[in-house]
Amino acid sequence: MTDLLLHDSAARTKRRFVPIDPTHVRMYVCGPTVYDLAHLGNARPVVVFDVLARLLRRLYPKVTYVRNITDVDDKINARSRESGEPIAIITARTTADFHRDMAALGALPPDVEPRATGHIAEMIALIERLIANGHAYAADGHVLFSVPSFAEYGRLSGRSPDELVAGARVDVAPYKRDAGDFVLWKPSDADTPGWDSPWGRGRPGWHIECSAMSWKHLGEEFDIHGGGHDLIFPHHENEVAQSVCAFPGHAFAQYWMHNGMLLVDGEKMSKSLGNFRTVRDILSEGAWAGEAFRLLLLRTHYRAALDFTIDGLREAKAELDDHYAMLSRAPATQGGPLAGQLAEWVIAPLLDDLNTPLALGRLRDLRTLENTVTVGGSPAVVLERTGLSEPPAPGVAAAAFREAASILGIGAGDPAAWRQGGEDATMIEAAIAARLAARASRNFGEADRIRDELKTQGILLEDGPGGTTWRRA
RNA sequence: GGUCCGGUGGCCGAGUGGUCAGGCAAGGGUCUGCAAAACCCUCUACAGCGGUUCGAUUCCGCUCCGGACCUCCA
Known part of the structure; x- marks a missing residue:
């Protein structure tokens, strides 16, 4: 060890x-x-x-x-x-x-x-x-x-x-x-x-x-x-x-x-400065906010001062969106020895005084690796960084991701709940069906209108080879 | 004033004495009815000034800037 x-x-x-x-x-x-x-x-x-x-x-x-x-x-x-x-x-x-x-x-x-x-x-x-x-x-x-x-x-x-x-x-x-x-x-x-x-x-x-x-x-x-x-x-x-x-x-x-201490917008948090924030305040931003704030905290090394901003919280949320998108696409597998090896590669920086920012960077590489084999693309760059000679089977990098992320305490949620939780799936599925019908008759104006309408409700559509999927913004 | 910790590209943020962090944003591309997603490419920075060295963002000194603490309270 x-x-x-x-x-x-x-x-x-x-x-x-x-x-x-x-x-x-x-x-x-x-x-x-x-x-x-x-x-x-x-x-x-x-x-x-x-x-x-x-x-x-x-x-x-x-x-x-x-x-x-x-x-x-x-x-x-x-x-x-x-x-x-x-x-x-x-x-x-x-x-x-x-x-x-x-x-x-x-x-x-x-x-x-x-x-x-x-x-x-x-x-x-x-x-x-x-x-x-x-x-x-x-x-x-x-x-x-x-x-x-x-x-x-x-x-x-x-x-x-x-x-x-x-x-x-x-x-x-x-x-x-x-x-x-x-x-x-x-x-x-x-x-x-x-x-x-x-x-x-x-x-x-x-x-x-x-x-x-x-x-x-x-x-x-x-x-x-x-x-x-x-x-x-x-x-x-x-x-x-x-x-x-x-x-x-x-x-x-x-x-x-x-x-290290946490600052808000570059200043020490204090009631007199008006930048005092409770955890409860952050959680009220949405169901995603707790995990996003956790990720935000881990994106800075624990001994350094951390400047909290709302933009930073949003960026952390976007990163989790991408993680959960990958997890929702990847096939579930047990992983095996290769997954264990990749998980070790991600966790290794934590052994050096809890270097969570570097571990998170490697976690992103695992995400990219999985995406290249499940969605498509060139794995050359991440293969070089991870030290692999050939891409792993679909699901392996995702299994490694889950294992490593569990040490950081992120990515353990249900991807479907993260992406679609709290929405009326029936209504959205109906709208998607209507849009598909419009597309089939090459009525793209109507198809785009439906997509835009959903967008105003915070629902994003993604057309893929396997059909149309949706998620919350 | 004292002690300590930091200053990395538009933003966030690793790391190293001498060929790459990474992410976000931005621009370009593949794909797509159009998008989105995904993937690829581009963007080459290390506060300033000296010093050590063949070579420093990385070591040393000084300066500037930011942060923490300096007792019964947070």
Whole structure:
């Protein structure tokens, strides 16, 4: 098997992936804080790490993918105060919305989806360990992590503690021993969610929930930790500090992977700029939009910044139109060894730090290859790129396409549903029959009129040697 | 200001020290009653300035431009 290379943010370079336990790969990805609908930026890590999970499952016998739901957070509390809606209702609804949206993007559910509120006991246990190990202290109802107690602090994000203090731009709370110390536990008043703890009724700080949930479900040490690039500091830096100090001798995550940020029309997405888009907004474009957005995300390498535009979404839709057109024409076959070989050729770039754009390019070559043998044309160019000496039998390249595309999570839909779903086939078939009759009597004016009328309804006709077929625009 | 990541042809987007990415758009062609689809051809770029080298888009330095982060919050 070819090596899998992954870019490790901690090492700042690509590293050969060597799992702690080759029979069981473990991955943790930071999930959403459930206080509002998922926006486009939230979708990127979900799709990226969904592809990684699919790839890992192909390479290793067992994979446990954990992605949490953070359902205790001051943003949620603030939202509840504004709207008057109970916190439990907000988090339950937002979680359900998140599930629906991510499913529409073709993201498979993680193996475990722990909730922060279900792991308060683990958080308290972690904090107690940190205090016992001399890495945390209680002060004024809070418990704080002592940054100077951890010599490695700043290693992940590439910062020195001196820089961090120099960069501190907020007033330092008086109960902190050091300006860099961060909160593990904080007191809650009567109107704020809280749990009994050795330090009084309170709630967790921002970072401890991920340390607790990864520990509970993956152990003191696991293979891959993922999330958005903006989480490197302070969130992931603090997670490392908490987990390594709670379990000395364990390295926590072996590989850190961070996806780049998503921009909209060249600018950071923000409500004040008016370019804020939710996944739900995109899905409302049509039944095709979820898969098209997924493809759009994968057309840019996961570590690069991605500029979302509506034109880009349309182009992704057009690409899927072409893919599904090929799949609808190709005969169904089992594929065989040649298909497996071609699928490997497409998937190979994914082994190089998830090079999805290159894999997608090769997928297009498979499409062209299939088209040349099922529709007609010269396969010379794609034969050269794929390294084949002669064209495969009809259906073979399509079978390879399906196999490779399944790792990317695209092209798995029913081609007929993609092309014709939601339309009144009976009416359209009748119109096609009428047009065929007109053509047979060489009444081309009438034939073209029927075709144009269908076009205004978003229905495109395609005359082929096997008859006339139709699809939605 | 600090740390980090990028700047590839009209647009998107791979990659490499020295004969090809690919897609979209555009133009041309095969096919077609005409289209569409499919296939073929054309379109030769690597921000700027230096340096290393026989040779740099690819390595090094600087400049310019864009983006992320710089603590209790998103």
